[in-house]
Amino acid sequence: MINDIKKIYGIEDSNLTISSVSEGTYRNKPAKIIKASYKPKTIACPNCDSSPRECDGKYVIVKNGSKEVEILLTHENTGIVSMKLSKQRYRCRNCNKHWTAQIDLVKPCHNVSRIIEGKIIELLGERISLKLIAKLCSVSISKVIQVLKSLEIYLPSPKNRWLPEVLMVDEFRSHTAIEDSMSFICADGNSGRLVEILESRRLNYLMPHFNGYPDEERFKVKYLVTDMNAAYFQLVKDIFPNAELIIDRFHIVKHLNEAFNSFRVREMKKLKASGHKVEASKLKKNWRFLLKNRLDINISEYKRWPSFRSNKYPYLTEQMMIDRLLDFSEPLKLAYGYFHDLLDSFRRKEYERFFELLNTLPEELDEEFKGQVQNLIRHQEGITNALIHPYSNGKIEAKNTHIKTLKRVSYGFKSFSNMRIRIFLTEGLIEVNH
Ligand SMILES: [Zn+2]
Known part of the structure; x- marks a missing residue:
């Protein structure tokens, strides 16, 4: 017995x-x-x-x-x-x-027995608070933190550093006591596997870090997927000499949307100033329709629209409603056409057409809107690559969402190194033989 x-x-x-x-x-x-x-x-x-x-x-x-x-x-x-x-x-x-x-x-x-320590490690891999782990294992929070810290030896170290062919880079708010609260995260663009998390996204921090990798690892990187943050462009030149830049598709569309939206807001202000308050408010209420893919706009179904309640024409199709919105401002209507032409060619991955459009935008187009979208010309290589290759930063953004949940349950992660261990743990990248 x-x-x-x-x-x-x-x-x-x-x-x-x-x-x-x-x-x-x-x-x-x-x-x-x-x-x-x-x-x-x-x-x-x-x-x-x-x-x-x-x-x-x-x-x-x-x-x-x-x-x-x-x-x-x-x-x-x-x-x-x-x-x-x-x-x-x-x-x-x-x-x-x-x-x-x-x-x-x-x-x-x-x-505390190794059985309990094993259980603590298992629970640290779940998105639950340190307090709850302590409670479930009948130990103190400081014991849980001690076990967490003991896992640091399993993290990537200068000895076992590796890099993938496709490197996705991004940043996230880490809430640690550092001057620039944005931290750096990178992952494998093919498998989604986390590569590294660093305290700062600053170039003077990233450069020495990646320079510490063996040459053959740095030379392995063929593509660097990033948003339009110029700091990372420098990495391609200096650290990953064989890499080409890919600008994340989502950020390109976001840039176009923002340019169009800010122009709409300026036009609304002008309308208001010239006594067309009602029209301005209709543009404000229905802004989403102006961003909608033109191919998805309904042209056959007649229905009532809250902003267009005329007794004479109580029913309009979605297309008719959008046309009425655009009739409020000729400059906006002009921009709308070019904005959607750009989006269409982008969606169809016609990068030559995309840049031809950007380079031949007409004189009459609003100067500020034009300038904003033409900023994309500077990123021609990165955007062209985004349309040729299948890589985007979707996988890394999913990781950032996980980090947010983890941050919430862990009350803000006072220590960056503890956070780093826990993220590697929840990603299943720490194998402990306990
Ligand atoms: Zn002795």
Whole structure:
């Protein structure tokens, strides 16, 4: 029966003897207490390496009483199980060193079993708070943090650094006490596997970091997928000499949308100033329709529109409604046409047409709108590549959403290095043989 208990907890060490199991308390909480003693074979002195016995049979290492420790063994649904363990102590007669036998069940100087530590690590990989993990394992939060920190050795280090062919880079708000609160994240564009998280996205931080990678890893990178953040363009030139830039498709569309939206807002202000308040407010309420893909606009179904309640024409198609909106401003109507021509060629991946359009925008077009969209010409290579290759930053943005959840449950991550460990853990990138 007693030996079955050892089986249950996977502690079939023949030097461990269980003497009793009783009800009791562990740190003021009801618990089952296993009383046991641990008396392994005498080993050589860890200090002077003397053998337990000399040639003449004289004992050098002698037993020297025992030390009792209280270990948190497990926390099951049925409650806490702790162990009162009496460990053999030894003394070396040659050098007078004293020591206590160490059992595999717990790490030296720890009072929580490896079973519990394994459970803590497993729970750290879930998106739950440190407080809840501590509660579920009957340990303190500082114990949970101690276990988290102990995993740092499994993170990418200068020795095992690697880079993928397609490197997605992005940034996220890390809420740590650093001047620039934006941190840097990069991942494999093919598999989505996390490559690295760095405290700062600043170039003077990124450059030395990536320069620390072996040349063959840096030369492996063929594409760098990024938003239009100029800092990362510099990485391509200096750190990844074989890489071409890909601007994330989402950010290109976003740039076009923003240019058109800000022009619409300026036009609304003009309308208001010239006494056309009603028209301005209709443009404001229906702005989404102006961004809608022209191919998806309904041209056959007549319905009522809250902004166009005329008794004479109570029913309009979506297309008719949009046409009426555009009739409020000729300059906006002109921009609308070019804005959608650009989006259409972008969606169809016709990059030559896209840049031809950008380069031949007419004189009459609003100067500011034109300037904003023509900014894209500077990114011709990155945009062309985005339309040729299938890579985008979607996978990395999903990761950023996960980080946000993790940040919420962990109350803001006071320490960046703890956050980094936990992100690698939740990504399944830390394998611990516990
Ligand atoms: Zn010794």
